[in-house]
Amino acid sequence: NPDAQLPEVYPSAADLYQRELTSLQQQSPDGSLSHPELLVAVEMLSSVVLINRALDVGDRNSMWRQLASAVTGLSNVEDEYAQRYAQRLKAVAREEGSDYLTWNDIQACVDQVNLTIQEEHERIVAIGQINEALDGGDPQNTLEALLHSAAKLTDVDPSVAQHYYDKLLEARREKAHVRTNSCVYTHTHTHTQWVCFGTELLDWVGFGTELLDSCDNGSDWMKHWVKGGHNYYYNLKTGEGSWTEPADFLQNNTQLNKEDIQSVVSGVTTTYNREQLWLANESLIAKLQAGCRGYLVRKGLKERKDFLKSQDPAITTIQVRGQTLPFLWTWSESQYFLDSSNPFSSPSQRFLPSDLLLQCINDVVKIQAFIRANKARDDYKTLINADDPPMAVVRKFVHLLDHSDQDFQEELDLMRLREEVVTNIRSNQQLENDLNLMDIKIGLLVKNKITLQEVVSHSNKLTKKNKGELSNLMMMNKQRGGLKALSKEKRLKLEAYQYLFYLLQTNPTYLAKLIFQMPQNKSTKFMDSVIFTLYNYASNQREEYLLLKLFKTALQEEIKSKVDQIQEIVTGNPTVIKMVVSFNRGARGQNALRQILAPVVKEIMDDKTLNIKTDPVDIYKSWVNQMETQTGEASKLPYEVTPEQAMSHEEVRTRLEASIKNMRTVTDKFLSAIIVSVDKIPYGMRFTSKVLKDTLHEKFPDATEDELLKIVGNLLYYRYMNPAIVAPDAFDIIDLSAGGQLTTDQRRNLGSIAKMLQHAASNKMFLGDNAHLNPINEYLSSSYQKFRRFFLAACDVPSLEDKFNVDQYSDLVTLQKPVIYISIGEVINTHTLLLDHQDAIASEHNDPIHELLEDLGEVPTIESLIGENPLPPGDPNRETMGKTEVSLTLANKFDVPGEANAEMDARTLLLKIGGREADPRSVPWGIFTPAPQQHMTPPLFSPFQEVEYQRAMQRRAIRDAKTPEKMKQAKPVVDDSLTLQGKKDKIRSNLQRLAELGKVHPENRYQDLINDIAKDIRNQRRYRQRRKAELVKLQQTNAALNSKTAFYNVQIDYYNQYIKTCMDNLASNKGDTKAKKSKQVSQKYTAARLHEKGVLIEIEDLQTNQFKNVIFEISPSEAVGVFDVKAKFMGVHLETLQLEYQDLLQLQYEGVAVMKLFDRATINVNLLIFLLNKKFYGK
Incomplete structure (x- = not known):
C-alpha cells in the first residue's frame, strides 16, 4: 500500500516478509511494530530478497553489493572474503532447502566464514612455528610445536619425539608431496595382498613351517627396518617398542619380519599381475594368432596354386581326353545298336545298357543340372569380370539386351513422372515469384497506405493461376497453324528446332561460349529461364549428366578467359559459380542442406538461454541496461564507450569469455555436422569443386594446395552452406508457420556461428579491430585442418562418365527420345541470341550449328509459332502468349553419317553389327569365326536356322507394334527385310570396312567388337537398376514438390486473409x-x-x-x-x-x-x- 510509505517490497517473497515480521512483532514488548521499526525491517528484508535472487542467478556483483550495504545491517563483513561468503551461502541454501535464506542465516554464514578463516590463519602460524623448531635442531621444541592447539594435530605421542623430528626432517628434505590417490592405491594394494594370500596359502604355510622347525634362540626382541633407514625394536612379550637398540639385543629367529613377508607378497603379486596382463590383452593375442594362422593358410594356398600351375599340361591332357569320351560313348552306343540289331544276339545282350541307364536316370539329371548351373555361373562371372570375354559366353547372354513389356511400362512411368516434375517445378517457381511480388506490395501497402486495387487484382490473378495446372498452358495449338500444325512447312520448322536444341543440349561448348557473350544481367536471366528448361532441371540422370557437363565446360571457359588472379574467384561473383550454387540449393540440393544443417540449427533455436555476443560494446551496453533494470537507478557509467574502454571492465571480460566459450561449443556442433556429411553433399557441388580445383591448378601451377582448397571452401561452405546457416528460414532448412519468423537473438547467434565457420574454412584469424577474439585463433587453426580434410574428401569424386555410366552411344541405346518443355518466348529468345553470336560460339564455317541455323532462317514471331493473328507491338496478350509452353522431342540430325566422316561411319557400323539397334538374336554369330577354323564348325546356316530367323523377325514386328510412338527409335539402321543370308553378307561387308578403318582385327577373332557387345549387356543391367532407382527418386521429388505447393497455398490463404482484413479496415474508415x-x-x-x-x-x-x-x-x-x-x-x-x-x-x-x-x-x-x-x- 503506497500510504504505508515503506521501501520497495517484492511480492514473490511474501512468505519471508510474513515470517520475519511476525517474529519481530512477537519479540516486541508491546506486541506491535512502530513505523520506524517497520521501515528498517522491510528495508533489511528487501535487501535479503535481493541477495537470494543474486544467488539464484549467479550474479556475484549484485550479491556482494547487498552484503556490504549498510541497509542490510550485517556485521563483520570483510571485502576480501566475498568469494568465501558466496560459496558458504550457496551451500547453506542447498542444505536448507527453503526458497529464501533469512537474515539470521546470512549473518550466521558470515560469522562462520570469519571464524573458519581465523582458524586457518592460526593454523598457518602454528605450521610456521613447527618449521622454525625443525630449523633449530631441537626435538623437544619440535614436540612442543606439534602439541600446540592451533596446529590441530591429534594423537601426538611425546615418547617418540625423536622419531617425529627425524621423519619431518626427511620429509622436508625430500619435498615429498602426498598424491591424492594414495588411499585408492593402498586399498587396491591391500586387496591384491589378500587375493594373493588366498591363492598362495600353501607357500606361506610351507615357509612358516621351515622357520618353526629351526632352532628357537628364545629372544623376546624383533627388529624391523622402516623406510628412511630407521630401525624399530619391538618386545614380543611386553608389547613395548623403542627406536633405540635395547641392551643385549638378540633377534628372534622364529618370527617373520617385513622383508620375509614382502618377498612372498611381491612374488605372488607379480604372478597375479602377469595373469591379468594376459587377460587384458586377450583380444590382441587372438588377432596375432589369427594373423599367423592366416599367413600359414595363404602360404599353403600359394603353394597349392603353384603346384596346380605346374601341372597345367597334364590337366589339359586330361580335359582333352574327357571331352572325347562323349563321342566315344555315342560311338559305342551306335555299335551296340548295330550289334543288337543282329538277330543272332540274345535279348539280354540287346537291352542291358538301356536298363542300366533307366535305373540311374535321376542321378544323371541331377549331375547334369549341377554341371549346367556351375557352367552358367562361371560364364556370367566371365562376362562381368573378364577383359576379353569369349564369343560363346557373350552369345549365351545376348538375350539380356531384349526389351520386355516391363521395360516399356517403366519407361512410360519415367516419362510421365519427368513431365510432372518439370511442370511442378515451373509451377512452383512461378508461384514463388508471384508470392514474392505480393509480399513486396503488401509491405508497401502497410508502409505507404497505398490503395488496394493493384494488390487485390494481383491476388485474384494468382488464385486463378493456381486453380489450374500449368500443364493446361501446354495444350496443342489451334488446328489452323502453330509450330505443331499438320503441314509440311510447320513440320520442317518443328524438326529444325528439335535438331537445334538437341545439339545445344549435348554439346555444351555453344552455351558455355554464349553465356559470356552477353552482359551479366542478361546472361543470368538467360540461364535461369532457358538453360535449366533445356535440361529439364536435371530431372533424370541423362539431363543431370549433360547439365554438369555444361557447368564444367562453362567454368573452364570462364577461368580461362575471365580470371587473371586466383583470388578473383573469391572476391568476384563468377557467373558459373553463381549458377551452380543456385541450382544445387534448389529443389535437388535443398533436401541435402536440410539433412546436414536442420538438426543443429533446430537445437540452437530451441536453446532460449543461448545469447552469443562478441562485440565488447554490445556486451557493455547490455550489462549497463541490466544493472539499471535491477537497481531502478541510472548507472553512473557512460553509455557510449569504445571497445577498449568496454574491455577494461571485469564484468565485460567475464561475459565475453562466457560468450566465446558458448560460441566455440555450438560452432563445434556445426563443424562436426558438416565434416561428416561429405557423402550428403550433392554430386554436382562436389564435381564442380573438383573441376574448379583442377582448372585453377592448371592455369596457376605455382599456387599451393592450401590456396586451392581455400577457394574450394569458398564454394562449398561460404557460397553453398553459409547463407543457409545465416537465414535457415529463407532456404527451407527449418519449418515455420505462416507469418512466423526468427527472433533477433536467434539470427545474431546463427550469424556469429556462420562468421566463425567462415573464418575457419578460409583459415582467417581475428586481428585488428577483432583483437579481443584472439583466444579463438588457435581454435580456428585446428578447425581449418578439419575443413581441409573435408574439402579434399569432397573433391574426391568419380568422373561424370563413371558416375552416370554414360558413353557416346547412350542416346542410341535408350528406348525413349529426350523431351523438353519450353515456352515459345524462350525458343524465340534462344534463336535470336544464337543468330546474333553464331560467329563467336562457332568460328568454324563447317560447324553443325551453322547448318541448323540456316535451316531455321529468320527469327519467327510469337503469333506465327502459336498460330494466332498478328497483334500490335504493345498488346499485353503478347507476353501471355509468349509463356505458352510446347514440348519438343529432341533428335540428332547428324545420326546418319556421311561417307566423308570415316570415324562416325565406324561407330555406326559398330552399332549395326553389335546389336545396339538390331535384334541380337538375329545376328549370325558364326560369322565371327575366322576362316582357318571354319572346317571345325558345322555349316553356318541351314534351312532350320532360316525358319528360326523368320520367326524372330515376326516376333520383333509384333513387339514394335506394341511400342509407344514416343519410345520408338528415329529410324532403323539395319534393314529387317533382309534374309539371313543377306544379313550375313551385310555383316561381312561391314566387318571388312571396320577392319580397314582399324576398329576391329580379324586376327583376334574380332574381340574388340565382342567386348563392346559384352559392355552393352553389362550396361543394360545397370541401366535397369538405375531406372528403378530413378523411379523411386522421381516419386519422392514429386511428393516433395506437391508438399511445397501445399505450403505455398497456405501462404496464399494467409495473404488473402490479410488483404481482406485491410479491405475491411478501409471500408470502416470511409469518410464523407x-x-x-x-x-x-x-x-x-x-x-x-x-x-x-x-x-x-x-x-x-x-x-x-x-x-x-x-x-x-x-x-x-x-x-x-x-x-x-x-x-x-x-x-x-x-x-x-x-x-x-x-x-x-x-x-x-x-x-x-x-x-x-x-x-x-x-x-x-x-x-x-x-x-x-x-x-x-x-x-
Missing part, C-alpha cells in the same frame, strides 16, 4: 463522399511553391527566380493510381506526362531519392508521395 470528391479535383502549383515545399529541387536551364512562371497541374486520371501532370510556362502549355503512383512507391522501395520529370525537373520522390497522399487520398 462529398469531402472525398473534393479531394479528386486537379491541383495546381507554381514551381516556386513546390520548391518551397521541397518537392521540386531544380529545373535545368532555369533560374530560381523564374520558378513563379512555371505551373504544374496534377490531376487524377480514370485509371486508379495514375496521374496526369501538365507543365506550363508563362501560361503556355508545354508537355503532359502520366505518373503512376505504383512506380513512385517502387522507386521509394528501391531507395531512389530523386527522379526526373519532363527530362528537366528534378523531383524529391518521398515528398512527392507525401503530397499525393495528402491531396488525393486524404492521408
Whole structure:
C-alpha cells in the first residue's frame, strides 16, 4: 500500500516478509511494530530478497553489493572474503532447502566464514612455528610445536619425539608431496595382498613351517627396518617398542619380519599381475594368432596354386581326353545298336545298357543340372569380370539386351513422372515469384497506405493461376497453324528446332561460349529461364549428366578467359559459380542442406538461454541496461564507450569469455555436422569443386594446395552452406508457420556461428579491430585442418562418365527420345541470341550449328509459332502468349553419317553389327569365326536356322507394334527385310570396312567388337537398376514438390486473409463522399511553391527566380493510381506526362531519392508521395 510509505517490497517473497515480521512483532514488548521499526525491517528484508535472487542467478556483483550495504545491517563483513561468503551461502541454501535464506542465516554464514578463516590463519602460524623448531635442531621444541592447539594435530605421542623430528626432517628434505590417490592405491594394494594370500596359502604355510622347525634362540626382541633407514625394536612379550637398540639385543629367529613377508607378497603379486596382463590383452593375442594362422593358410594356398600351375599340361591332357569320351560313348552306343540289331544276339545282350541307364536316370539329371548351373555361373562371372570375354559366353547372354513389356511400362512411368516434375517445378517457381511480388506490395501497402486495387487484382490473378495446372498452358495449338500444325512447312520448322536444341543440349561448348557473350544481367536471366528448361532441371540422370557437363565446360571457359588472379574467384561473383550454387540449393540440393544443417540449427533455436555476443560494446551496453533494470537507478557509467574502454571492465571480460566459450561449443556442433556429411553433399557441388580445383591448378601451377582448397571452401561452405546457416528460414532448412519468423537473438547467434565457420574454412584469424577474439585463433587453426580434410574428401569424386555410366552411344541405346518443355518466348529468345553470336560460339564455317541455323532462317514471331493473328507491338496478350509452353522431342540430325566422316561411319557400323539397334538374336554369330577354323564348325546356316530367323523377325514386328510412338527409335539402321543370308553378307561387308578403318582385327577373332557387345549387356543391367532407382527418386521429388505447393497455398490463404482484413479496415474508415470528391479535383502549383515545399529541387536551364512562371497541374486520371501532370510556362502549355503512383512507391522501395520529370525537373520522390497522399487520398 503506497500510504504505508515503506521501501520497495517484492511480492514473490511474501512468505519471508510474513515470517520475519511476525517474529519481530512477537519479540516486541508491546506486541506491535512502530513505523520506524517497520521501515528498517522491510528495508533489511528487501535487501535479503535481493541477495537470494543474486544467488539464484549467479550474479556475484549484485550479491556482494547487498552484503556490504549498510541497509542490510550485517556485521563483520570483510571485502576480501566475498568469494568465501558466496560459496558458504550457496551451500547453506542447498542444505536448507527453503526458497529464501533469512537474515539470521546470512549473518550466521558470515560469522562462520570469519571464524573458519581465523582458524586457518592460526593454523598457518602454528605450521610456521613447527618449521622454525625443525630449523633449530631441537626435538623437544619440535614436540612442543606439534602439541600446540592451533596446529590441530591429534594423537601426538611425546615418547617418540625423536622419531617425529627425524621423519619431518626427511620429509622436508625430500619435498615429498602426498598424491591424492594414495588411499585408492593402498586399498587396491591391500586387496591384491589378500587375493594373493588366498591363492598362495600353501607357500606361506610351507615357509612358516621351515622357520618353526629351526632352532628357537628364545629372544623376546624383533627388529624391523622402516623406510628412511630407521630401525624399530619391538618386545614380543611386553608389547613395548623403542627406536633405540635395547641392551643385549638378540633377534628372534622364529618370527617373520617385513622383508620375509614382502618377498612372498611381491612374488605372488607379480604372478597375479602377469595373469591379468594376459587377460587384458586377450583380444590382441587372438588377432596375432589369427594373423599367423592366416599367413600359414595363404602360404599353403600359394603353394597349392603353384603346384596346380605346374601341372597345367597334364590337366589339359586330361580335359582333352574327357571331352572325347562323349563321342566315344555315342560311338559305342551306335555299335551296340548295330550289334543288337543282329538277330543272332540274345535279348539280354540287346537291352542291358538301356536298363542300366533307366535305373540311374535321376542321378544323371541331377549331375547334369549341377554341371549346367556351375557352367552358367562361371560364364556370367566371365562376362562381368573378364577383359576379353569369349564369343560363346557373350552369345549365351545376348538375350539380356531384349526389351520386355516391363521395360516399356517403366519407361512410360519415367516419362510421365519427368513431365510432372518439370511442370511442378515451373509451377512452383512461378508461384514463388508471384508470392514474392505480393509480399513486396503488401509491405508497401502497410508502409505507404497505398490503395488496394493493384494488390487485390494481383491476388485474384494468382488464385486463378493456381486453380489450374500449368500443364493446361501446354495444350496443342489451334488446328489452323502453330509450330505443331499438320503441314509440311510447320513440320520442317518443328524438326529444325528439335535438331537445334538437341545439339545445344549435348554439346555444351555453344552455351558455355554464349553465356559470356552477353552482359551479366542478361546472361543470368538467360540461364535461369532457358538453360535449366533445356535440361529439364536435371530431372533424370541423362539431363543431370549433360547439365554438369555444361557447368564444367562453362567454368573452364570462364577461368580461362575471365580470371587473371586466383583470388578473383573469391572476391568476384563468377557467373558459373553463381549458377551452380543456385541450382544445387534448389529443389535437388535443398533436401541435402536440410539433412546436414536442420538438426543443429533446430537445437540452437530451441536453446532460449543461448545469447552469443562478441562485440565488447554490445556486451557493455547490455550489462549497463541490466544493472539499471535491477537497481531502478541510472548507472553512473557512460553509455557510449569504445571497445577498449568496454574491455577494461571485469564484468565485460567475464561475459565475453562466457560468450566465446558458448560460441566455440555450438560452432563445434556445426563443424562436426558438416565434416561428416561429405557423402550428403550433392554430386554436382562436389564435381564442380573438383573441376574448379583442377582448372585453377592448371592455369596457376605455382599456387599451393592450401590456396586451392581455400577457394574450394569458398564454394562449398561460404557460397553453398553459409547463407543457409545465416537465414535457415529463407532456404527451407527449418519449418515455420505462416507469418512466423526468427527472433533477433536467434539470427545474431546463427550469424556469429556462420562468421566463425567462415573464418575457419578460409583459415582467417581475428586481428585488428577483432583483437579481443584472439583466444579463438588457435581454435580456428585446428578447425581449418578439419575443413581441409573435408574439402579434399569432397573433391574426391568419380568422373561424370563413371558416375552416370554414360558413353557416346547412350542416346542410341535408350528406348525413349529426350523431351523438353519450353515456352515459345524462350525458343524465340534462344534463336535470336544464337543468330546474333553464331560467329563467336562457332568460328568454324563447317560447324553443325551453322547448318541448323540456316535451316531455321529468320527469327519467327510469337503469333506465327502459336498460330494466332498478328497483334500490335504493345498488346499485353503478347507476353501471355509468349509463356505458352510446347514440348519438343529432341533428335540428332547428324545420326546418319556421311561417307566423308570415316570415324562416325565406324561407330555406326559398330552399332549395326553389335546389336545396339538390331535384334541380337538375329545376328549370325558364326560369322565371327575366322576362316582357318571354319572346317571345325558345322555349316553356318541351314534351312532350320532360316525358319528360326523368320520367326524372330515376326516376333520383333509384333513387339514394335506394341511400342509407344514416343519410345520408338528415329529410324532403323539395319534393314529387317533382309534374309539371313543377306544379313550375313551385310555383316561381312561391314566387318571388312571396320577392319580397314582399324576398329576391329580379324586376327583376334574380332574381340574388340565382342567386348563392346559384352559392355552393352553389362550396361543394360545397370541401366535397369538405375531406372528403378530413378523411379523411386522421381516419386519422392514429386511428393516433395506437391508438399511445397501445399505450403505455398497456405501462404496464399494467409495473404488473402490479410488483404481482406485491410479491405475491411478501409471500408470502416470511409469518410464523407462529398469531402472525398473534393479531394479528386486537379491541383495546381507554381514551381516556386513546390520548391518551397521541397518537392521540386531544380529545373535545368532555369533560374530560381523564374520558378513563379512555371505551373504544374496534377490531376487524377480514370485509371486508379495514375496521374496526369501538365507543365506550363508563362501560361503556355508545354508537355503532359502520366505518373503512376505504383512506380513512385517502387522507386521509394528501391531507395531512389530523386527522379526526373519532363527530362528537366528534378523531383524529391518521398515528398512527392507525401503530397499525393495528402491531396488525393486524404492521408
